[in-house]
Amino acid sequence: MKVVNNRINSIDGLGVMKGRKAFTDDFFEKESLIIKVLRSPHPFAKIVSIKKDKAEELDGIEMILTHHDFKRIPFTRAGQGYPEPSPHDKFVLDEYVRYIGDEVLAVVGSDEETCLKALDLIEVEYEVLEPVLDFESAKDNKIIIHPEPEIHQMFEIGFDPKKNLAASYHMHIGDVSKSLDESDYVIRETFFTQAQAHAMLEPHTVNARMDYQNRLMIYSSTQTPFHVRRIISQALEIPLAKIRIIKPRVGGGFGGKQAIHGEMLVAYVTFKTQKPCKLTFTRKEVFESSYSRHPMRIDIALGASKDGLLKAIDCKILSDTGAYGEHALTVFMVAGSKVLPLYNKVDSVRFYGDVVYTNHTPAGAFRGYGAIQGNFALESAIDILCEKMHVDPIAFRQKNMIKETETSPIFAIMGEGTEGTAMSMDTCKLEECVERGMKLIGWNEMYPKKEAGDRIRSVGMAIAMQGSGIPYIDMGSATIKLNDDGFYNLMVGATEIGQGSDTVLTQIAAEELMTDVDKVVVYSSDTDLTPFDVGAYASSTTYVSGNAVKKAASELKQMMIEEAAKILEVSNKEINFDGKLFSSGDKLISLIDFSNRLTYSEDQKQLQVTSSYVGHKSPPPFMAGFVEISIDKETYEITIENYVSVVDCGTTINPMLAKGQVDGAIVQGLGMAMFEDVKYSKNGKLISNDFLNYKIPTRLDILKLTTEFVDSYEQSGPFGAKSVGEIGIDTPPAALANAVFNALGVRIKDLPITPEKIMREMRSKQ
Amino acid sequence: MKINIIINEQRKEILIKDNEYLIDVLRRNNYLSVRRGCDNTSCGVCTVLLNDKPVPSCSVLAIRCNNQRITTVEGIADEAEKLAKYFGEEGADQCGFCNPSMALTVYSLKLENPNASDDEIKEYLVGNLCRCTGYVAQHLAIKRYLGDKL
Numbered sequence: 001m002k003v004v005n006n007r008i009n010s011i012d013g014l015g016v017m018k019g020r021k022a023f024t025d026d027f028f029e030k031e032s033l034i035i036k037v038l039r040s041p042h043p044f045a046k047i048v049s050i051k052k053d054k055a056e057e058l059d060g061i062e063m064i065l066t067h068h069d070f071k072r073i074p075f076t077r078a079g080q081g082y083p084e085p086s087p088h089d090k091f092v093l094d095e096y097v098r099y100i101g102d103e104v105l106a107v108v109g110s111d112e113e114t115c116l117k118a119l120d121l122i123e124v125e126y127e128v129l130e131p132v133l134d135f136e137s138a139k140d141n142k143i144i145i146h147p148e149p150e151i152h153q154m155f156e157i158g159f160d161p162k163k164n165l166a167a168s169y170h171m172h173i174g175d176v177s178k179s180l181d182e183s184d185y186v187i188r189e190t191f192f193t194q195a196q197a198h199a200m201l202e203p204h205t206v207n208a209r210m211d212y213q214n215r216l217m218i219y220s221s222t223q224t225p226f227h228v229r230r231i232i233s234q235a236l237e238i239p240l241a242k243i244r245i246i247k248p249r250v251g252g253g254f255g256g257k258q259a260i261h262g263e264m265l266v267a268y269v270t271f272k273t274q275k276p277c278k279l280t281f282t283r284k285e286v287f288e289s290s291y292s293r294h295p296m297r298i299d300i301a302l303g304a305s306k307d308g309l310l311k312a313i314d315c316k317i318l319s320d321t322g323a324y325g326e327h328a329l330t331v332f333m334v335a336g337s338k339v340l341p342l343y344n345k346v347d348s349v350r351f352y353g354d355v356v357y358t359n360h361t362p363a364g365a366f367r368g369y370g371a372i373q374g375n376f377a378l379e380s381a382i383d384i385l386c387e388k389m390h391v392d393p394i395a396f397r398q399k400n401m402i403k404e405t406e407t408s409p410i411f412a413i414m415g416e417g418t419e420g421t422a423m424s425m426d427t428c429k430l431e432e433c434v435e436r437g438m439k440l441i442g443w444n445e446m447y448p449k450k451e452a453g454d455r456i457r458s459v460g461m462a463i464a465m466q467g468s469g470i471p472y473i474d475m476g477s478a479t480i481k482l483n484d485d486g487f488y489n490l491m492v493g494a495t496e497i498g499q500g501s502d503t504v505l506t507q508i509a510a511e512e513l514m515t516d517v518d519k520v521v522v523y524s525s526d527t528d529l530t531p532f533d534v535g536a537y538a539s540s541t542t543y544v545s546g547n548a549v550k551k552a553a554s555e556l557k558q559m560m561i562e563e564a565a566k567i568l569e570v571s572n573k574e575i576n577f578d579g580k581l582f583s584s585g586d587k588l589i590s591l592i593d594f595s596n597r598l599t600y601s602e603d604q605k606q607l608q609v610t611s612s613y614v615g616h617k618s619p620p621p622f623m624a625g626f627v628e629i630s631i632d633k634e635t636y637e638i639t640i641e642n643y644v645s646v647v648d649c650g651t652t653i654n655p656m657l658a659k660g661q662v663d664g665a666i667v668q669g670l671g672m673a674m675f676e677d678v679k680y681s682k683n684g685k686l687i688s689n690d691f692l693n694y695k696i697p698t699r700l701d702i703l704k705l706t707t708e709f710v711d712s713y714e715q716s717g718p719f720g721a722k723s724v725g726e727i728g729i730d731t732p733p734a735a736l737a738n739a740v741f742n743a744l745g746v747r748i749k750d751l752p753i754t755p756e757k758i759m760r761e762m763r764s765k766q
Numbered sequence: 767m768k769i770n771i772i773i774n775e776q777r778k779e780i781l782i783k784d785n786e787y788l789i790d791v792l793r794r795n796n797y798l799s800v801r802r803g804c805d806n807t808s809c810g811v812c813t814v815l816l817n818d819k820p821v822p823s824c825s826v827l828a829i830r831c832n833n834q835r836i837t838t839v840e841g842i843a844d845e846a847e848k849l850a851k852y853f854g855e856e857g858a859d860q861c862g863f864c865n866p867s868m869a870l871t872v873y874s875l876k877l878e879n880p881n882a883s884d885d886e887i888k889e890y891l892v893g894n895l896c897r898c899t900g901y902v903a904q905h906l907a908i909k910r911y912l913g914d915k916l
């Protein structure tokens with residue numbers, strides 16, 4: 001392969017570095033109306049009255065929107081397949097506010113200062129209600145967070161708002177109680193994972209205008225432009241054909257932009273006033289009023305036999321979706337479906353539990369999406385079990401973990417919100433990942449720990465899997481056309497959000513067409529101009545959209561060969577095409593002459609192909625993550641000395657960008673493992689609502705990352721590729737917890753793993 | 767009120783409000799490479815050079831820039847291009863929302879301390895947050911850039 005799996009610079013890095021217009025907020029109209037949202041000061045309240053006349057009299061105020069201005073059409077902000085597996089439990093504006101930061105009303109004015117003045121002049125009377133702030137007491141609580149009658153589920157997801165349930169789920173294989181009873185070793189543990197904020201550096205932003213065809217044209221920093229178009233159309237009753245969503249460059253998403261944020265208000269105001277309009281979240285609003293990762297309580301029991309076989313996994317999860325149920329069921333299910341099959345030789349598995357509403361900032365999609373929570377619990381529990389059994393945790397994993405050609409019944413039972421798809425592991429290089437990782441971290445020399453003066457050094461590890469898109473649901477498509485002078489346009493619905501998908505998809509097209517990257521001009525994510533794609537989520541772009549691109553390129557190549565055969569007056573089979581020249585014996589025509597001839601001189605026609613792809617399976621990437629830490633013996637402050645990731649993601653289409661995906665995800669995972677924590681005051685106010693109170697890793701926190709890929713070729717993937725976007729985030733919490741145990745003999749079961757918690761455990765141990 | 771300001775070596779007379787921050791004045795005047803990432807001087811995305819020193823433009827009152835020199839990434843285009851090449855080669859390109867501010871800060875480090883050690887690089891750039899890359903690839907790219915002569 002000449003283009004794929006080669007070191008090729010990203011196609012857009014230069015222009016972005018030089019500060020060219022690229023991001024959503026670079027494209028708003030100068031005279032745009034500005035929207036500012038009045039946000040609830042109460043975790044739960046009913047709006048009794050709104051006095052807005054003084055504010056309306058202010059010069060420059062265009063309108064003030066309250067819940068009275070909107071028809072009561074419930075929708076979900078979650079951008080997912082349709083019908084959505086998330087409950088329709090949100091209104092554009094509602095008479096209830098359900099968390100501190102929820103939308104009360106929106107002020108629309110000529111500039112921000114005027115809007116802020118207006119906000120000060122508005123008086124809202126609330127009937128303050130008692131909130132539910134403890135997610136463990138949310139179910140069947142006398143306080144009902146969603147009493148409104150219009151809300152509903154699109155299909156059965158266990159939605160029961162009278163019980164504060166956004167979703168619930170149960171699955172089992174075999175008789176788990178019996179298996180546990182019969183096991184020689186049983187452990188039962190409870191883990192807690194915290195909410196985590198995406199903290200992408202570009203805040204949510206959207207702007208709109210009516211175009212010269214009187215259509216609503218929206219620039220949005222979104223991961224799911226086609227879902228945004230559909231949800232706006234449904235909730236505001238604007239015909240789909242009247243809406244165009246353009247996704248410019250996105251300044252980071254990580255799942256945070258897999259939902260509607262300001263789009264609804266901006267669309268409404270622009271459509272209503274016919275004037276351009278914009279809404280940009282402040283950083284405080286990003287923290288307080290978008291969504292974060294679902295906090296979970298995970299009760300897990302493992303049973304094993306004397307001969308070192310894992311026999312049973314019993315996993316009960318309680319997930320906190322906050323005020324609204326975005327991705328409630330699907331995140332919950334991934335905590336099982338992309339975690340439990342790691343140990344596929346068990347006799348029985350049970351996975352069940354609830355996703356509850358509380359009066360906290362909602363939870364939603366976030367890279368790793370359930371998998372990181374489930375992985376922390378399971379991979380911590382495996383080490384706890386091994387400790388109890390006095391067996392080596394790596395040897396135990398090697399014996400029990402999933403291997404190439406094997407399968408797990410879980411794949412067929414659990415999908416995302418629906419049933420899953422049976423598949424066997426055509427590629428699974430987990431054994432190689434573990435072996436190589438042990439070498440790179442120096443496991444045998446380090447395990448479990450080494451004294452180093454006033455510090456202790458230790459190692460810990462975890463294994464992980466992910467998916468590659470959602471089979472039979474996620475669709476990607478690509479259009480490729482040949483231009484005069486022999487270059488191509490590639491149009492994809494796939495959503496570049498900084499992860500490099502434009503570059504990767506261009507490489508796939510260029511490889512198939514045997515040309516260079518600079519001969520393929522990519523344009524992505526414009527609902528008018530590019531074919532449909534579900535968007536950037538579920539680790540789908542390289543595998544699903546990449547397959548669509550490869551298919552389109554292959555079909556275009558065939559079409560070109562047919563045309564060349566006509567010109568050279570030979571059969572299709574006799575044509576040899578090397579990317580630059582069509583030849584048959586001594587007859588030949590260059591691609592440039594060929595494309596110019598088709599464009600301008602003879603038998604003129606535009607050659608263009610659109611193809612789509614829907615996965616029939618979701619081949620998991622696998623990885624082994626190893627951390628070496630040092631801990632101060634007195635303060636228990638942890639330093640990450642090195643994080644080794646050995647990943648099987650099939651072919652790396654762009655090895656450098658793939659490494660970037662893993663490195664970035666490891667560091668986000670380390671943030672969650674070590675200090676990132678969404679914190680609330682006792683009355684439900686978010687404390688961690690800026691970068692000073694919510695610390696993300698800085699470059700001082702990261703000493704060394706060692707990321708490698710093992711040789712692997714997934715037949716069903718484009719040029720052998722699987723996904724790589726999410727897998728990196730899964731292992732750090734468990735690997736760190738295991739390393740801390742190996743160093744000090746204390747087990748931290750609630751994230752983040754802070755020196756304070758370690759000290760508490762050390763004291764109670766003594 | 768009006769201020770005289772030199773932006774990327776061009777002298778400009780710009781109308782400002784007395785309580786306006788530099789970032790808003792720059793964006794209003796189409797210097798769109800200067801972007802806002804937070805509300806309180808904690809992310810580094812809005813960095814510009816004020817008389818060759820990196821400052822967060824969200825916290826500098828525009829009026830303080832009267833008769834001062836401001837540099838945005840457009841003012842160091844050749845240097846940004848060099849850094850972009852190394853970012854590309856090291857796989858440090860991701861969303862790039864912070865890259866123009868990164869380029870300005872790295873350029874300023876090069877003026878101040880071209881032989882900066884690993885720790886000095888990290889400390890100089892600690893205020894420039896990145897949520898995408900995990901920093902390691904950026905660090906390698908920055909080191910190579912500093913190795914080039916100005």
